[in-house]
Amino acid sequence: MNLHQFRFVQEAVRRNLNLTEAAKALHTSQPGVSKAIIELEEELGIEIFARHGKRLKRVTEPGQHVLKSIELILREVGNLKRIGEQFSAQDSGTLSIATTHTQARYVLPEKVAALRTAFPKVNISLHQGAPDQVARMLIDEVAEIGIATESLAAYAELVTLPCYEWQHMLVLPSEHPLAQQAHITLEDVAKEPLITYHPSFTGRTKIDAAFANHQLAPRVALEAIDSDVIKTYVRLGLGVGIAAEMAVQDVLDDCAQHGGKGGLVARPAGHLFGTNVARVAFKRSAYLRNFVYTFAELLSKNLSRRRIAAAMAGTALDLEP
Known part of the structure; x- marks a missing residue:
């Protein structure tokens, strides 16, 4: 038996038992994959697949x-390869990050720049997707570290740790009546056409749960995965936006410096929808290189190398900040 046979079996399962697709993914021929699997079955004396x-x-x-x-x-x-890379070239290589658009656009740029300063020979490969896709990229070892708010903690194959807390913000046209209101209630918001995230992104489940718990049925006029899209349509007057606070810093800065001349204002909505926790995740039992630990430490002071190592060893999983 050999590693090629193992990879063929694993890829066949990943491709829903479609050997043609498995062969394409592994850049080989379908008959070659089929033959290798049969040879492994004969060597083991069992059938791995029913046919x-x-x-x-x-x-x-x-x-x-x-x-x-x-x-x-x-x-x-895979761990052996990473160990070899770690000790043959400790300050170089590629860090693959899986994350959502909001994290990639608003949270990671400064962290990535800081890592490149610390490790100038390290290349960054950034993969964006929905939270479930982020989880899958970690499980399939496309990425070494994942960052998202939704879903990551639901996968037993992953070790997750809290990174930082954040709240949603209401994004309003400067002249909107709610922008002049000192205290905004959930009932006030439910009366407006809303522009917010797609259900699988950026804490949307918290938004939906808040309305449901108060037996309110708001009208979501537009859903998006991009916070800039939400702000664009709010600026056009299509409704009230609900966006992540890290995505509206430009609006807050404009209000502070120019009194909202950019056409938008932002109001905290944590009292309406609660707080959210962005989490980092790693594949369980994976070997993490030095610069992976460094990048995690750049993301949050809570993500020390010692804490991550303890979580990966199974002695301190999912601790809150």
């Missing part, structure tokens, strides 16, 4: 056990 003709139909019960062992073996092979 209908030449097509794979499902993973057998012994195949489930084989898959767990293969995942463990390939994970440790």
Whole structure:
């Protein structure tokens, strides 16, 4: 048996038992993948896959056990490679980050710049997606570190730690009646057409839960994954925006310096929707290189190397700040 056979089996499962797609992903031929899997089955003396003709139909019960062992073996092979990279070139390599648009656009630029200053030979590969996609990229080892607000803690394959807390902000045209109101209630907001995030992004679940808990049914006029899009449509008068506070710093700065001449104002909405926690995540049992720890420390003072190492060892998971 060999690593190629293990990778072929793993990729076949990832591609829903479609050997043609598995072969494309591994840059090889479909007959080669099929032959390698059969040879592994013959060597083990079991069927990993049940078949209908030449097509794979499902993973057998012994195949489930084989898959767990293969995942463990390939994970440790990946760790061996990272250990070699760490000690052969401790200050160079590529840091792959999986995150959402909001984090990439508003939170990470200064942190990435600081890491490049500390490790000028380290390249950054930034992958953006929905929170569930961020989790999947970590599990599939496309990325080493993930940052998102939603979903990450729901995956048993990941170790997650809180990074920072944030709240939503109401984004309003400067002349909007709510902009002149000292105290804004959830009922006030529910009467307005709303412009906010798609349900899977940037704390949207907290927004929906707040309205539902008060038996309110607001009208969401427009959903987006980009905070700049939300602000653009608010500026056009299409409704009241609900955006992450890190995404409206430009609005707050404009109000402070120019009295809102940019056409928008922002009001805190933590009392309406509660606070959110952005989390960092790593694949469980992964080997983390020095600059991964450094980047995590740049994200938050709570993410010390000692704390992350303890969480990865299973002795201090998911501690709150």
